[in-house]
Amino acid sequence: MELIKNWTDELRYQPYYQWDKQYKQLLTETVNHSKWRQHYHIQPESGLLNDPNGFSYFNGQWHLFYQAYPMGPVHGVKSWYHVTSNNLIDWHSEGLALLPDMAYDSHGVYSGSGIVVDGELVLAYTGNVRDQNWQRKSYQMLAKMNPQGEITKADKPFIPAPPKGYTHEFRDPQVFKYQNQYWLLIGAQTDQSEGKVLAYSGDSLENLIFQGELHFTNESMGFMVECPNLVFIEETPVLLFCPQGLDKEVLDYQTIYPNTYIVAKEFDTEKLALTQPTSLKNLDEGFDVYATQAFNAPDGRALAVSWIGMPEIAYPSDQEGWAHCLSIVKELKLKNGHLYQTPVKEQAELRQEHTMLAGELTPQPTTLLAKTNNCYELILDFPADSQGKLHLFADQSLNHSMVIDFDTKNGMIKVDRTNAGSPFAEEYGTTRSVSVEKNQPLTLQLLVDQSVCELFINGGQQVVTARVFPGEGEESVLIEGAGSYTGDFWRLRKMKND
Numbered sequence: 001m002e003l004i005k006n007w008t009d010e011l012r013y014q015p016y017y018q019w020d021k022q023y024k025q026l027l028t029e030t031v032n033h034s035k036w037r038q039h040y041h042i043q044p045e046s047g048l049l050n051d052p053n054g055f056s057y058f059n060g061q062w063h064l065f066y067q068a069y070p071m072g073p074v075h076g077v078k079s080w081y082h083v084t085s086n087n088l089i090d091w092h093s094e095g096l097a098l099l100p101d102m103a104y105d106s107h108g109v110y111s112g113s114g115i116v117v118d119g120e121l122v123l124a125y126t127g128n129v130r131d132q133n134w135q136r137k138s139y140q141m142l143a144k145m146n147p148q149g150e151i152t153k154a155d156k157p158f159i160p161a162p163p164k165g166y167t168h169e170f171r172d173p174q175v176f177k178y179q180n181q182y183w184l185l186i187g188a189q190t191d192q193s194e195g196k197v198l199a200y201s202g203d204s205l206e207n208l209i210f211q212g213e214l215h216f217t218n219e220s221m222g223f224m225v226e227c228p229n230l231v232f233i234e235e236t237p238v239l240l241f242c243p244q245g246l247d248k249e250v251l252d253y254q255t256i257y258p259n260t261y262i263v264a265k266e267f268d269t270e271k272l273a274l275t276q277p278t279s280l281k282n283l284d285e286g287f288d289v290y291a292t293q294a295f296n297a298p299d300g301r302a303l304a305v306s307w308i309g310m311p312e313i314a315y316p317s318d319q320e321g322w323a324h325c326l327s328i329v330k331e332l333k334l335k336n337g338h339l340y341q342t343p344v345k346e347q348a349e350l351r352q353e354h355t356m357l358a359g360e361l362t363p364q365p366t367t368l369l370a371k372t373n374n375c376y377e378l379i380l381d382f383p384a385d386s387q388g389k390l391h392l393f394a395d396q397s398l399n400h401s402m403v404i405d406f407d408t409k410n411g412m413i414k415v416d417r418t419n420a421g422s423p424f425a426e427e428y429g430t431t432r433s434v435s436v437e438k439n440q441p442l443t444l445q446l447l448v449d450q451s452v453c454e455l456f457i458n459g460g461q462q463v464v465t466a467r468v469f470p471g472e473g474e475e476s477v478l479i480e481g482a483g484s485y486t487g488d489f490w491r492l493r494k495m496k497n498d
C-alpha cells in the first residue's frame with residue numbers, strides 16, 4: 001500500500017468512516033516518521049490543517065479549533081479539530097469536534113469563531129454544501145459546547161442564505177459583542193464578483209438582522225474576502241482579513257493571497273463603518289501566513305493565531321502525509337497607530353538552556369551556533385549602521401540555508417529562502433523584503449521549530465513567517481558582516497500535550 005497521490009473529488013469528500021483502517025495506519029506511521037514534525041507548534045496529527053477557528057477562553061481554559069482534513073495533505077471534507085490549553089503554549093488534543101455529518105455541512109464544516117454566551121461556548125461556523133451540479137451552498141450554523149465539553153449542533157442554520165445580491169461565496173462568521181449587541185462579520189462576494197465584509201447584529205445570535213456592507217476602504221478588495229476579524233486594541237478597532245484577487249496596486253504582496261489589516265478610529269455602528277481607516281497593510285511580511293484569527297481575551301489582551309500555510313500550494317511535507325501548522329499565539333498591540341505583534345509572554349516558559357552571545361561580525365561567515373536541533377529561540381541585537389547576513393537552517397558549507405540579510409544603515413531586511421532546504425512555492429518568489437527605520441539599532445527575535453521560523457523584527461513591528469524544510473544536518477546558525485552583535489539563545493522544550 002502507498003499514500004494516495006491522485007486525489008479525486010470523490011476521495012476528498014468520502015466520509016472519514018469509509019476510510020480503511022490499514023490506510024489510516026500507513027498514513028499515521030508515515031507522518032510520525034516525518035523529519036519535519038515540530039516540537040512546539042500546533043500541527044495536524046495527519047493530513048491537512050488550515051485556518052484557526054473558535055479561539056476563545058471558556059470555563060477556565062483556552063480553546064482553539066482548526067480546520068482539519070485528517071486523511072491526507074489536501075483540502076478534503078473539513079472538520080473542526082479541538083485543542084485546549086492552560087497557558088497558550090502547551091496544547092492538549094481533544095480530537096475532532098465538529099464533523100461534516102449533516103445536510104447543512106455535508107461538504108465541510110468551514111471556518112468560524114467562538115463566543116461565550118450564558119455559560120456555554122457558542123461556535124459559529126459555515127456549513128459548506130455542494131449540490132448535484134457541484135454548486136456551492138453556504139449555511140451559517142451554530143453549535144454549543146457545555147462546560148463538560150459536549151458539543152451540540154443546531155439542526156438548522158441561523159443564517160440560511162446570503163442576502164440578495166451576494167453569492168454563496170459567503171463564509172467565516174466572526175461573532176462578538178459590542179455595545180450590548182451581538183455582531184457578526186462575514187466574508188462575502190457580490191453578484192458582480194467583488195469581495196466584501198457583511199455585518200449582522202441583534203439582541204441574540206439566533207436573531208441577527210442583516211445590516212449591510214461594512215465600510216473600511218474605498219479600494220476594491222478583489223473577488224472575495226475570507227476570514228474577517230474585528231478586534232479592539234484598547235478600544236481601537238483593527239480589522240484583519242484575507243482579500244483574494246487583490247490588485248497589487250492597492251497593496252504590494254507576493255503570496256498567492258495576502259492576509260491584511262487596517263486600523264481605524266472607531267466602529268461607527270450607525271454608519272456601519274470603520275472610520276478613518278489606514279491604508280491596507282500586510283499582517284505578515286513573510287511567505288506563509290493566512291487566515292489569522294484574533295479575539296479579545298477576557299484578560300484584556302488581543303490575541304491572534306495564524307494558519308502558517310497557503311491555499312492552493314504544494315508543500316514538501318505533503319509527501320510525508322501532512323501539511324501546515326498554526327503560528328504561536330501572538331499578542332497584538334498598537335504603538336503610534338502601528339500594529340505590533342509579539343509572542344505572548346507565556347512563550348518564554350518554553351526556554352531551557354541559555355547561552356549569551358556577543359561578538360564582532362566578520363566578512364567570512366562564522367558559526368554562531370552549531371547543533372541547534374532547529375528548536376530554539378534566538379534574539380540578536382545589532383547597533384545602528386550594521387550590515388550582514390544571518391544563516392539559519394544552515395549546513396557548514398552554506399550550500400543550504402535561509403538567509404536574513406540586514407542593513408540597518410539603509411533600513412532593509414531581506415529574508416531569502418532560495419537555497420533553504422527543499423524548494424517549494426518558488427513561483428511566488430523566494431525572497432521577502434522589509435523596510436525598517438534607517439540608522440537605527442535592530443532586534444531580531446527568531447522562533448525556530450524544525451520546519452518553521454517566525455521572525456519578529458524590532459519588538460514585533462514587523463513579522464516574517466516562513467516554512468523551511470531542511471535536509472539532514474541543516475541546523476546551524478552562521479553569521480557574517482560588519483559591526484557587532486549581542487544576543488541570547490535558548491533551546492526550547494517541546495510542547496506538553498498530555
Ligand code: FRU
Nearest residue numbers: 051067078110111171226291
Ligand atoms: C480560508 C478558507 C475559509 C474557509 C476554509 C475552508 O483558508 O478558505 O474561507 O472557511 O478555508 O477550509
